[in-house]
Amino acid sequence: MRIFGLNRKILRVLLGTEYAHMLEYRAEIALWALSGVLPFIMLSLWNGSDARSALGMDGVALDRYFLSAYLVRQFSVVWMVYDFEDDALTGRLSPYLLQPLHPLWRYVARHLGEQLTRVPFAAAIAAVFFLIQPEAFWLPSIGRFLLAWLATWMAFTIAFLLQSLIAALCFWSERASALERLLFIPFLFLSGLLAPLTAFPPLVRTLAEWTPFPYLIDFPARVLAEQPVNLLAGFAIQLIWILVLLPLVLLLWRAGVRRYSAMGA
Amino acid sequence: MGRYFKSLRRFWGTALATQLEYQVNVLIELVAVGLSLLGSLFMLSLFFGPGRELGGWSWSEALIVQGFYTVLDGMASTWLRPNLSSIVTHVREGTLDFILLKPIDSQFWLSLRTFSPAGLPEIGLGLMLVAWGGHQAGAPLSPLGIVIVLVMLLVGGLILYSLWFLIAATSIWFVKTWNATEVLRAVLASGRYPVTAYPAPLRMLFTLVIPVAFLTTVPAEVVLGRANAPMLFLGIGLAAGFFAAARSFWWFALRYYTSASS
Numbered sequence: 052m053r054i055f056g057l058n059r060k061i062l063r064v065l066l067g068t069e070y071a072h073m074l075e076y077r078a079e080i081a082l083w084a085l086s087g088v089l090p091f092i093m094l095s096l097w098n099g100s101d102a103r104s105a106l107g108m109d110g111v112a113l114d115r116y117f118l119s120a121y122l123v124r125q126f127s128v129v130w131m132v133y134d135f136e137d138d139a140l141t142g143r144l145s146p147y148l149l150q151p152l153h154p155l156w157r158y159v160a161r162h163l164g165e166q167l168t169r170v171p172f173a174a175a176i177a178a179v180f181f182l183i184q185p186e187a188f189w190l191p192s193i194g195r196f197l198l199a200w201l202a203t204w205m206a207f208t209i210a211f212l213l214q215s216l217i218a219a220l221c222f223w224s225e226r227a228s229a230l231e232r233l234l235f236i237p238f239l240f241l242s243g244l245l246a247p248l249t250a251f252p253p254l255v256r257t258l259a260e261w262t263p264f265p266y267l268i269d270f271p272a273r274v275l276a277e278q279p280v281n282l283l284a285g286f287a288i289q290l291i292w293i294l295v296l297l298p299l300v301l302l303l304w305r306a307g308v309r310r311y312s313a314m315g316a
Numbered sequence: 317m318g319r320y321f322k323s324l325r326r327f328w329g330t331a332l333a334t335q336l337e338y339q340v341n342v343l344i345e346l347v348a349v350g351l352s353l354l355g356s357l358f359m360l361s362l363f364f365g366p367g368r369e370l371g372g373w374s375w376s377e378a379l380i381v382q383g384f385y386t387v388l389d390g391m392a393s394t395w396l397r398p399n400l401s402s403i404v405t406h407v408r409e410g411t412l413d414f415i416l417l418k419p420i421d422s423q424f425w426l427s428l429r430t431f432s433p434a435g436l437p438e439i440g441l442g443l444m445l446v447a448w449g450g451h452q453a454g455a456p457l458s459p460l461g462i463v464i465v466l467v468m469l470l471v472g473g474l475i476l477y478s479l480w481f482l483i484a485a486t487s488i489w490f491v492k493t494w495n496a497t498e499v500l501r502a503v504l505a506s507g508r509y510p511v512t513a514y515p516a517p518l519r520m521l522f523t524l525v526i527p528v529a530f531l532t533t534v535p536a537e538v539v540l541g542r543a544n545a546p547m548l549f550l551g552i553g554l555a556a557g558f559f560a561a562a563r564s565f566w567w568f569a570l571r572y573y574t575s576a577s578s
Contacts, residue, residue, distance in 0.1 A: 082495035086502045095515055101368040229344045236348060240355035250362050 055153035065157065069164030077168060084172035087124055090117045091180070093245050107249045112278065114187035116247055118180055119199075119272035124244060125173045126166050127207040127267060131158040132231045135218040148308060155215060155304070162211065191277055198282065199275035205289040206267045212296035213263065219300065222307030237262065243269025263292045323420060324428055331398075331430040345434035349390075353441060356382060356508060363509075371513030378510060379449030380536040383442045384472070385508045388531055390438030391473055392480075398432045400484040401497070407487045410575050423566050427481065446539065456541045464538050468548070471555040472531040476504070478558035479526070485562070488569040500526075507532040527554050 073080065094117035097103050108116055135158065138144045147154040181188045191199065217234060221227040239245065241264040248256055248269045259265055266289050273280040335342070360382055364375045373381070403426055406412040415425050450457075483496045490496075503526055506514070511522050511529040522528040530551040537543040 078490075079495050082499055086495060086498040088499075088502050089505060092503075092506045092518075095518055096363070096370075096509055096513055099513055099515060100363050100370055102363045102365060105365070229341055232348050233344065233351070236351045236355055240359060245359055246362055255358070 053151075055156065056151040057153070057156050061152060061156075062160075065160040066163060069160045070167050071164075073161070073164040073168040080165060080168050081172045083128075084125060084169055084176060087121055087128075090121045090124070090244055093117065097246070102250070105250065106247055108247060108278070111184075111187040111189075112276065113247075114184050115189060115276040116272055116278065118177060118187070119275035120244055120268050122173055122177065123199075123203050123206065123268055123271040123275065125169055126203050127210055127271070129162065129207065129210040129214045131162065131211065132214045132218045132221075132228050134158060134161065136221055136228050139221045144311075148311070155300075158215075159211065162207070166207075189277070191275060195274065195277055199271055202271035202274045202285065202289065205286070205293065206271050209263050209289065209292050209296065210267055212293065212300050215300045216296065216303060219303040219307045222310050238264050238267065241265060242267045243272060247273075266292065319420070320424065323425075327429055328431055332433060334430075335433055342434050345393075346437055349438045349441065353386060353438075353445075356386075360508070371510045373510045373512070374453065376449045376452035377536065377540060380446050380453065380455075380539050381510050381532045382508055383445030383447075383449055384469075384532040384535045386442030386445060387439050387469065388442075388472060388476060388507070390435045390440075390442055392435070392476065393438065394432050394435030395428075396477060396480050398430050399427055400480050402426075402429075403484045404487045404491065407573075408491055412573065413575055416570070416573075422570070423481075423563065427477070446536075450539045453540060455539050461538065461541065464543075464548070465535055468530070468535040468538050468551060471551045472535060474555040475527055475530055475551075475558050478555070478562040481562045482558075482565055485566050485569045488573050504528060504531070510536070527551075527558075530554060 094114065097106065097113060097117075103113070106113060135144075138147070144154065147157060213234060214231065217227050217230050220230065241259040241262060243265055248259060248265055251259060266285065270280065270285045270289070274282070274285070357379075360378060361375075363370045364378070370378055403412075406415060406426070412422075415422050418425060479500060480497065483500055486496065506518075506522060507528040511519055511533040514522065519529075523530075534543060534547060534551055538548075
């Protein structure tokens with residue numbers, strides 16, 4: 052069975068080569084993992100602040116929330132628009148378009164390969180965190196862990212689709228990555244990476260929950276940190292966002308490919 | 317010396333002419349700066365409420381810190397990012413050869429070759445925020461104070477530049493250093509908040525190792541008229557030290573530059 056040109060054999064080969072490729076860039080990926088320290092900086096701020104009690108997370112719950120937010124971010128970060136823009140500008144996209152495989156699969160495989168390379172670095176940072184804060188140590192139950200994994204992958208899918216939407220605009224304007232900046236700003240402030248959503252004033256929180264952003268960090272992080280959370284509603288909303296975005300991406304992509312005139316030498 | 321001024325004028329004249337070709341980007345940049353500042357202020361407001369302080373700083377005092385952060389961020393996007401991120405490309409493509417052959421200091425050329433006016437509104441907004449916060453906090457305004465604030469901004473800019481340049485210079489060996497500057501940026505983000513709000517070990521780190529404190533907290537203390545002289549001299553000393561380190565590291569790194577082959 053082929054889904055947009057993808058079958059099991061192609062999947063295995065793609066993942067294998069992309070993982071091998073990413074393994075070559077271990078040092079870089081280690082630095083990427085390190086550049087995600089923002090949740091820990093925010094945690095140290097919240098811990099010393101008078102406003103901590105308003106968060107509704109006492110004791111080690113906040114430590115666990117921010118560590119979870121860090122981990123979720125590490126395994127749901129999307130950078131395809133930069134790769135795609137590069138491929139489009141240098142003309143490397145042209146041969147991809149000729150293949151029966153949908154080019155987006157190639158970018159998905161790159162991300163999955165990179166996520167696999169990140170595992171040891173993320174684990175090392177979690178280990179350092181527990182060494183500094185031993186009382187925050189916890190192991191989620193297998194069920195919780197699998198649910199958190201699923202939620203993180205759903206978050207990755209939403210983020211990937213959002214960025215593909217912007218990447219497809221590359222077919223119309225050569226510098227779509229500038230638009231990515233505009234998407235990143237609401238993500239940064241509304242996703243829960245800097246503060247759990249319970250810290251927001253009720254009105255802002257309700258508004259934020261109408262955007263996909265809280266389902267990219269806050270929801271998966273709460274699942275992983277074993278915080279009380281409405282699992283059914285969370286997963287349902289994640290699914291709705293995927294179902295809304297997927298057809299949009301495919302439509303825009305198809306319209307864009309029709310306009311595409313190859314660039315490069 | 318005159319040669320350098322003349323070159324600088326030409327550099328920035330051409331940079332401005334190039335940038336004006338991309339007006340849509342400037343518009344996007346403006347929207348991004350506005351949204352980003354709005355988000356930062358919202359995040360900051362979460363820490364405050366009736367009778368709440370952050371590390372001993374009131375809301376309007378913390379606004380000054382946020383303002384200085386915005387100024388430095390604007391400085392990074394007008395000056396540091398466009399220049400220093402191209403060092404990697406020059407190393408990878410071997411065009412650094414041409415720069416080294418020019419009868420002008422290579423660090424000067426690499427650090428000041430271009431500038432991006434898109435970051436200027438951010439600097440303006442930051443200064444306005446500093447003025448507003450200072451006014452609300454009832455900061456004493458004196459000519460001497462303004463001079464010291466400008467000196468401390470210079471110190472902050474110099475520290476930021478030197479750190480960034482040190483990392484960019486390692487591209488002579490590693491070629492890809494983009495991620496290392498991302499780590500630096502992530503740590504610098506801690507400068508959005510007064511340094512006293514952090515636990516003691518981090519405070520040490522942000523004062524002496526990666527002196528974020530001198531970028532935002534110390535200038536804000538100067539505005540509020542509660543900076544102490546030793547801290548100011550430590551800042552000036554650190555800035556001079558970091559700059560000297562960046563300069564000598566560049567000369568050291570160049571000895572290992574072997575050019576790129578095609």
